[in-house]
Amino acid sequence: KAGVTQTPRYLIKTRGQQVTLSCSPISGHRSVSWYQQTPGQGLQFLFEYFSETQRNKGNFPGRFSGRQFSNSRSEMNVSTLELGDSALYLCASSLATARSSRANTEAFFGQGTRLTVV
């Protein structure tokens, strides 16, 4: 069974540009969450999508957005990039067929996309 796949692995962008990151969840998983990881702030939750709808959102500015497609694949977009957006962006998938389910909430991470803004 294939794991969570994130593309690209590495990305270099300049300030002011926009970027789109992609995440393919484990087959059968319907929930995709995005996290930003930096040395100073650790792992910070961005948002979660379930069945093409944003279900949860963290405390990030509106420049950070996402979407989920009918096949559960998800994309994350960051517009007007700033130097502080340099980070490892991680995607996690889970079954999450019901909010209160036990094992369905286990989240599996991809390898991440390392974004460097110069």
Next chain:
Amino acid sequence: GQQLNQSPQSMFIQEGEDVSMNCTSSSIFNTWLWYKQDPGEGPVLLIALYKAGELTSNGRLTAQFGITRKDSFLNISASIPSDVGIYFCAGQLAGNQFYFGTGTSLTVIP
């Protein structure tokens, strides 16, 4: 956001020693997960805990969900060099949003 206090921040131990790390929170969580992250990779799920007081093992790893639901610990017995990495706890409130601890960096000296 929620704050998870994870300690210790770093550990340097001899191969064969046991390791213990823990996470505490001001909030009550429904689920606790423990992850290990190697450099340049995403976190890998080690153990999941769903019930207060639950004690779960995965090989040399043992984790417990605290009775108050505000804390969890992870023990690693008889450490080996491949245990090196950063260990994260994650707590889940309602919904599918997890809050992560600041990580414990483990170095195992052969």
